[in-house]
Amino acid sequence: MDPYKIIIKPHVTEKTMNLIDQNNELTFIVNRGSNRSEIKTAFEELFAVKVERVNTQITHKGEKIAYIKLAKEHNAEDIAVKLGVF
Template sequence: MDYTDILIQPIVTEKSTEMKDAHNQVTFLVSKSANKIEVKQAVEKAFDVSVDNVNISRQKPRLRKRFGRTMGTKPGYKKAIIRLAPGDKIEYFEGV
């Protein structure tokens, strides 16, 4: 798998921005079939940084309910929280 198949998109939320500033951690939405080793290699190849640690969590699909009825499902996803080595950083919005 190429790194573009593994890393889908960065997750930019208030919590992930705080983790980026305080703990040098970035969060990505990753492929459901990717493991920690593949994610680490993909980030190192894509952004030319060194990765210290990778944590992966998986969100299962949930039912969408409205007025007690099931209206469909919210899709599940897999996200990776990546701790970068001291001195390395990834900038999402450099020119904004």
């Protein structure tokens, strides 16, 4: 599957900004039909980083949110800057 169809857009809130700093973790809205391994593969392919783990959650609006924790050798702030989050 095309990684651009899996990773839809960044999910930016005050909580997710804290996760970037404290946990080296990024948050994205993803395709509802995708699973954790597909999200991990798509993210690694798009941003050329190593992902440690992926947790997902369905919101009350029906959106699927993925919490993507990066490996220690990669910095979530760098990717957030590239995306224009900061």
